[in-house]
Amino acid sequence: MSLDSFHAVIPAGGAGTRLWPLSRASRPKFLLDLDGSGRSLLQQTWDRLLDLIPAERIHVVTGVAHAAAIKEQLPDLTGLFIEPSPRDSMPAIGLAAAVIGAGDPEAVIGSFAADHIIDDQIAFAEAIEQAVAAAGRGLISTIGITPTGPSTAFGYIESGELLGIDGATSARAVTRFVEKPDAATALAYVADGNHSWNGGMFVTRTDTLLGHLARLQPGLHDGLMRIADAWAGDDRQTVLDEVWPTLTRIAIDHAIAEPVSLEGGIAVVPGAFAWDDIGDFAALQDVGAASSPSTVWVDADGLAIAEDGTTIAVVGLHDVVVVRTADAVLVTTREHAQRVKEVPATLRDRGRDDLV
Amino acid sequence: MSLDSFHAVIPAGGAGTRLWPLSRASRPKFLLDLDGSGRSLLQQTWDRLLDLIPAERIHVVTGVAHAAAIKEQLPDLTGLFIEPSPRDSMPAIGLAAAVIGAGDPEAVIGSFAADHIIDDQIAFAEAIEQAVAAAGRGLISTIGITPTGPSTAFGYIESGELLGIDGATSARAVTRFVEKPDAATALAYVADGNHSWNGGMFVTRTDTLLGHLARLQPGLHDGLMRIADAWAGDDRQTVLDEVWPTLTRIAIDHAIAEPVSLEGGIAVVPGAFAWDDIGDFAALQDVGAASSPSTVWVDADGLAIAEDGTTIAVVGLHDVVVVRTADAVLVTTREHAQRVKEVPATLRDRGRDDLV
Numbered sequence: 145m146s147l148d149s150f151h152a153v154i155p156a157g158g159a160g161t162r163l164w165p166l167s168r169a170s171r172p173k174f175l176l177d178l179d180g181s182g183r184s185l186l187q188q189t190w191d192r193l194l195d196l197i198p199a200e201r202i203h204v205v206t207g208v209a210h211a212a213a214i215k216e217q218l219p220d221l222t223g224l225f226i227e228p229s230p231r232d233s234m235p236a237i238g239l240a241a242a243v244i245g246a247g248d249p250e251a252v253i254g255s256f257a258a259d260h261i262i263d264d265q266i267a268f269a270e271a272i273e274q275a276v277a278a279a280g281r282g283l284i285s286t287i288g289i290t291p292t293g294p295s296t297a298f299g300y301i302e303s304g305e306l307l308g309i310d311g312a313t314s315a316r317a318v319t320r321f322v323e324k325p326d327a328a329t330a331l332a333y334v335a336d337g338n339h340s341w342n343g344g345m346f347v348t349r350t351d352t353l354l355g356h357l358a359r360l361q362p363g364l365h366d367g368l369m370r371i372a373d374a375w376a377g378d379d380r381q382t383v384l385d386e387v388w389p390t391l392t393r394i395a396i397d398h399a400i401a402e403p404v405s406l407e408g409g410i411a412v413v414p415g416a417f418a419w420d421d422i423g424d425f426a427a428l429q430d431v432g433a434a435s436s437p438s439t440v441w442v443d444a445d446g447l448a449i450a451e452d453g454t455t456i457a458v459v460g461l462h463d464v465v466v467v468r469t470a471d472a473v474l475v476t477t478r479e480h481a482q483r484v485k486e487v488p489a490t491l492r493d494r495g496r497d498d499l500v
Numbered sequence: 501m502s503l504d505s506f507h508a509v510i511p512a513g514g515a516g517t518r519l520w521p522l523s524r525a526s527r528p529k530f531l532l533d534l535d536g537s538g539r540s541l542l543q544q545t546w547d548r549l550l551d552l553i554p555a556e557r558i559h560v561v562t563g564v565a566h567a568a569a570i571k572e573q574l575p576d577l578t579g580l581f582i583e584p585s586p587r588d589s590m591p592a593i594g595l596a597a598a599v600i601g602a603g604d605p606e607a608v609i610g611s612f613a614a615d616h617i618i619d620d621q622i623a624f625a626e627a628i629e630q631a632v633a634a635a636g637r638g639l640i641s642t643i644g645i646t647p648t649g650p651s652t653a654f655g656y657i658e659s660g661e662l663l664g665i666d667g668a669t670s671a672r673a674v675t676r677f678v679e680k681p682d683a684a685t686a687l688a689y690v691a692d693g694n695h696s697w698n699g700g701m702f703v704t705r706t707d708t709l710l711g712h713l714a715r716l717q718p719g720l721h722d723g724l725m726r727i728a729d730a731w732a733g734d735d736r737q738t739v740l741d742e743v744w745p746t747l748t749r750i751a752i753d754h755a756i757a758e759p760v761s762l763e764g765g766i767a768v769v770p771g772a773f774a775w776d777d778i779g780d781f782a783a784l785q786d787v788g789a790a791s792s793p794s795t796v797w798v799d800a801d802g803l804a805i806a807e808d809g810t811t812i813a814v815v816g817l818h819d820v821v822v823v824r825t826a827d828a829v830l831v832t833t834r835e836h837a838q839r840v841k842e843v844p845a846t847l848r849d850r851g852r853d854d855l856v
Contacts, residue, residue: 164813165813438852440843440846440847442839442842442843442846443836443839450829454826454827454828454829455827455828455829455847455852455855456828456829456831457520457521457828457829457830457831457843457846457847458830458831458832459830459831459832459833459836459839459840459842459843460832460833460835460836460839461817461820461831461832461833461836464817464831466829466831468824468829470810471810471811472810472811472812472813473806473810473811473812473813473822473824473829474813474814474815475812475813475814475815475817475820475822475831476814476815476816476817477815477816477817479816480799480815480816480817483798483799483815483816484813484815486798486815487796487798487813487815490796490798490813491796491811491813496794496811499811
């Protein structure tokens with residue numbers, strides 16, 4: 145299957161509040177080199193896609209606040225969509241679909257979060273090729289990541305019958321998307337072999353996506369088409385500023401993926417690669433983030449990151465997480481890593497937006 | 501009992517390694533305002549003694565490294581003894597005793613650590629008066645602090661019969677000094693009413709102390725007398741530099757207090773005041789040190805101090821201790837507070853003397 149008309153769309157938003165104080169509203173997770181690779185998560189996403197398609201077909205959708213930083217991190221990026229305000233993932237991906245589809249009606253787009261880690265490029269490329277093949281049949285494809293354990297941190301995709309698609313021999317129908325499960329349910333999911341992790345990757349022809357949108361979210365569809373019609377003209381910004389604030393705030397999962405899965409319109413292809421959304425500091429440690437070398441551990445272990453190069457010492461605590469930035473220190477444990485998001489929430493309540 | 505010939509000697513040494521990173525070799529515990537009172541522990545010790553005797557009779561013994569900082573903190577100090585190198589408490593107190601005794605053979609000296617906290621000035625003064633009265637009889641007096649609980653962090657003084665001394669009606673003979681006990685022993689000590697905490701305060705006529713020293717540590721005694729003889733002359737520094745490095749390194753507890761107690765030469769008078777040596781961060785919290793007001797606690801509690809005014813956030817940890825300075829972070833728990841001293845030891849091993 146050819147990727148000649150395949151475009152990638154990277155919605156780059158979300159602060160990553162569970163990675164505070166590394167991740168901030170002004171310096172979100174996707175702009176950070178969290179795994180010490182020398183490339184930010186966004187740059188790694190870009191690199192992964194650039195291995196498959198030319199830079200001209202990789203698009204980023206982001207807010208005004210991060211446009212400059214993204215341009216700096218991705219100097220070869222030509223397709224930057226700047227949202228006047230955050231309206232969640234459906235308007236972001238829908239805008240890209242409408243604009244790309246106007247230029248190339250045969251185009252297939254794939255959306256890829258800016259802040260995920262994928263380890264096996266060959267397996268990633270294989271999954272994309274199958275997903276694009278299934279999308280050619282008018283399905284919306286998603287990539288179901290092969291679970292490495294009964295994680296309760298991710299949503300799951302339940303798969304049904306094999307669809308028998310040329311070039312997508314592993315594609316199955318999605319019977320439903322399920323939210324983050326409890327531990328017992330996760331264990332059952334992994335055991336039955338019919339569930340994979342939902343990495344939020346969707347691959348679809350633009351006409352397929354826009355068709356579903358016209359039916360399921362007609363107001364949103366019409367707004368996006370108005371913007372797309374004006375995109376090439378002089379009044380792009382005027383129309384964008386006028387229409388954008390009226391668009392429904394909704395995630396693509398709720399707007400399209402879940403309802404269409406119930407109609408049999410979603411295919412899942414296996415993604416047999418290491419993947420993580422680095423949702424919290426426990427996940428960051430799991431993907432191999434190392435403690436600062438100057439850390440002193442006395443009867444202690446965990447993850448200790450001193451962003452400013454100072455020395456962290458831990459005495460008598462295990463599975464601890466300590467993060468120091470120029471203006472803050474976080475101390476927690478792997479077990480409580482998900483609750484870190486309560487810290488920026490508390491700081492915001494106290495009027496300390498400078499720390500959020 | 502008059503305090504007219506009473507002199508106070510404050511040995512100001514010891515880094516306080518269990519209070520790292522607040523306390524450093526270059527900025528030891530006694531120079532710090534640890535309880536937020538606005539006065540360092542040394543200044544509080546000075547204030548407490550100045551309430552009893554004039555500044556001219558309050559002496560400080562310290563090393564070269566801290567002389568300037570001490571002069572700055574105590575502008576009215578006239579009696580500063582500067583040791584060429586640290587030789588533990590017996591040479592420090594012995595030097596002061598020899599020099600003061602040369603000027604005033606009737607003088608009684610009391611030694612008081614520079615880094616302890618005492619809360620009740622009236623009870624402190626009462627204890628000093630009784631100790632000085634007993635010292636007038638040729639005894640070495642110590643103040644036995646009334647325990648507020650079965651602490652395992654302090655040494656204990658076992659007391660025997662009442663000595664029946666005028667002006668020191670509560671003075672008893674010390675039968676022995678005991679090291680920090682285990683929990684069961686501490687409980688028994690507190691229950692029997694014959695044990696008090698050893699705050700390391702000794703009150704003695706200079707001739708009494710020097711007499712014991714001549715007998716028990718003759719080499720040390722002779723060295724100190726040589727220095728004292730030269731003290732008022734032009735060759736003070738020459739003799740000090742020559743003799744000091746030859747003096748036995750020993751604590752007054754081992755050199756004098758323990759052996760003399762076995763001979764019946766030590767009296768203990770009760771100190772019915774709140775006292776603490778702030779030996780670690782648990783003790784610091786117990787004496788009322790407050791967390792930085794900007795701290796964010798999420799299902800967490802303990803002591804969090806950001807010396808540089810930044811924000812500390814703790815999620816899901818209880819009885820935790822977090823201390824941030826410009827160059828370091830310490831994370832531990834109350835339970836492990838005594839082991840903090842292993843951190844500067846490790847840093848020294850790594851050649852990071854800049855952090856110690």
